[in-house]
Amino acid sequence: MADSEKIKRFGLDKIGFFVLLLAGVFCARLLVSSRTNFKLSKPVYLEGTGVSAAIPAGGGFQRISEGFRYEDNEFRLGAVLQAGRQAAVSVHWRYFLLPIEQALPGSIADDANTLGGVLEYSQSKEFGQLTFDCAKIVVANSATVFLTGSTVLPDGRTLKLEVVQKGRDFDIADKVFNSVIASASFKAESPLADGIKFLENFRRKDFAKSAGKKTEQNYYYIEDFTDKKLGFSTDAVGVAAGESEVNSVIAAGLYFFQSGMIARAEQDLFACEPNLHTFKWGNRQNDLLLNREMPTTVKLDETGMITIQKRTGIQNFANSGSMLPEILFDCAIESFLRGSFDSVMLDMIVSDGTIRPIIIKRAKVEADKFPELKATKAVEIKFFDSGVATQTIYLNDANEMLISEIHGGTSYRLRKTEKEKIVADFPEWTEKIEQIKEYTVAVDADKTSDKKKRK
Numbered sequence: 001m002a003d004s005e006k007i008k009r010f011g012l013d014k015i016g017f018f019v020l021l022l023a024g025v026f027c028a029r030l031l032v033s034s035r036t037n038f039k040l041s042k043p044v045y046l047e048g049t050g051v052s053a054a055i056p057a058g059g060g061f062q063r064i065s066e067g068f069r070y071e072d073n074e075f076r077l078g079a080v081l082q083a084g085r086q087a088a089v090s091v092h093w094r095y096f097l098l099p100i101e102q103a104l105p106g107s108i109a110d111d112a113n114t115l116g117g118v119l120e121y122s123q124s125k126e127f128g129q130l131t132f133d134c135a136k137i138v139v140a141n142s143a144t145v146f147l148t149g150s151t152v153l154p155d156g157r158t159l160k161l162e163v164v165q166k167g168r169d170f171d172i173a174d175k176v177f178n179s180v181i182a183s184a185s186f187k188a189e190s191p192l193a194d195g196i197k198f199l200e201n202f203r204r205k206d207f208a209k210s211a212g213k214k215t216e217q218n219y220y221y222i223e224d225f226t227d228k229k230l231g232f233s234t235d236a237v238g239v240a241a242g243e244s245e246v247n248s249v250i251a252a253g254l255y256f257f258q259s260g261m262i263a264r265a266e267q268d269l270f271a272c273e274p275n276l277h278t279f280k281w282g283n284r285q286n287d288l289l290l291n292r293e294m295p296t297t298v299k300l301d302e303t304g305m306i307t308i309q310k311r312t313g314i315q316n317f318a319n320s321g322s323m324l325p326e327i328l329f330d331c332a333i334e335s336f337l338r339g340s341f342d343s344v345m346l347d348m349i350v351s352d353g354t355i356r357p358i359i360i361k362r363a364k365v366e367a368d369k370f371p372e373l374k375a376t377k378a379v380e381i382k383f384f385d386s387g388v389a390t391q392t393i394y395l396n397d398a399n400e401m402l403i404s405e406i407h408g409g410t411s412y413r414l415r416k417t418e419k420e421k422i423v424a425d426f427p428e429w430t431e432k433i434e435q436i437k438e439y440t441v442a443v444d445a446d447k448t449s450d451k452k453k454r455k
Contacts, residue, residue, distance in 0.1 A: 038081075038176070040183055044068065046075055046095055047382075048345035048359045050190035051159060053093050054183035055079040056176055061091075070384040073097045073355050087167025091180055096158040097347055097355055098317045112137045115146070125149070127182040132161070134181075136174075143168045147177040153186050155193060156320065191359055195344035196321040198336065206335045207328070208274035211249050212239045217437045218330075218401075219422050220414040222257055230412060231257035232422045234433055237331070238440025239274075249274055251327050252439040254432055259410075263288040267432070268351060269439055270327045278302055281325060283351040296353050298325070308353035315353065322347045323355070334399040336360055337377055357384040363392060370394060373402045383408070 038059030043052040046068045055063065061079045068075040078092040112119040117139035125134050132149035139146075143166060150160040161181050165173035214237040222231040235253035251270040257263070265286045272279035281298040297309040300319055308315040324332055324346050336344065343361040350356050363378040375394035383389040389408025395401055404414040423430050 040179060044077055048191040050187035051095060052185050055091055055180060083167060087169050089165045089176060091176060092162045094160045100158050108135045115139050116141060130184055132181060145173040147173055149181050154188060191343045191345040194341045195346045198341055198344045199321060199324060202332060202335050203276045207331060210331050210334055211237045219417050219419050221417050223413045223415055229425060230259045232426055234436055236437045236440050250440045252436045253327060254436050256429060268327050298353055310353060323349055325349050326351055333379060337399050370403055375402050
């Protein structure tokens, strides 16, 4: 009887073990199936550019950011699937502002050798309306697969997809890559396309015309939203008399800001041709609390190359039809209001040499907003940086800025005022305030004097 019970018990144990084994296999297959049964997100639009693309959604994929995020001269959109301790898939769209060198087949093979892998293919493939240069590298030792596809868009920008898979338990890299890359689309009509047209007209005739009419130095208080004065900003533009020549337009500016543990000043001197074919821009930033100076020189030469020179090094990149020096921002706003575009996207070269994309839109003037200023026009500007900041500018009929509100990491307001008030509140800056207009007048006078000598 006892032996019979042992046999029955042994049989039941085998059956139970077999059932558990089947359950484990089923769960493993279910897990792998869930990882491969991803779907695509709705198209994610990169504002202002005409570009849209999707990324994996579901199946364990986690989106890295809600939309395209700007950093270091490119916009990124990505998702990641963590499939275990040593298994993962990452998907990244990259949209480059600056031209990048397209990889040649030979260099891709070199990359594969460097990684210790094998180049499975390198070829052009059509996906929807776009043609991508694609490559696949497999590194067997680390169970890693690299897939890339890049295309130069009709406006000269580069869009690139990168898919990386690591792990031996599953193989979905190709499926993810082919599905995601086919989702990309491009619309030629966009604020960026309009921005390029706008700047073409601005350089060709509008900038010189606008600069020639500027005779007064501008003065603005920098305030918080309780009207507490935090500093000031002043700028001036001058045009050399006589025929157009190199560096005949001069712009200068001075900025001071102090709040809490922040105290900084910035001074600019900018010289260019009336058509902005070349320019040279010197900027000096000072951290007044640390007594540290940070000079930057930005130069556009006749070949179309922009050189950024800082203490940390030198950077070069090609100028594009969408780039505008920050110091000419006010002139560009005036030109925009005289034109017919509802919105434009530009790449603003900031005084420290970085590039910050912006979108400028016409806006309505709120009746109860600063009624004492009698503003008749308004524009809204969206700045893309490590975060997103917005600015609303209120202007009069002459397109002169009356007040500007900036919201972002640091929020403040610029309010138009008079020289006497600035000097009274910040007497220690009187000499440098006087120099701003003198820079443009002195340069003009020197050029005029040189012409007389030549005659």
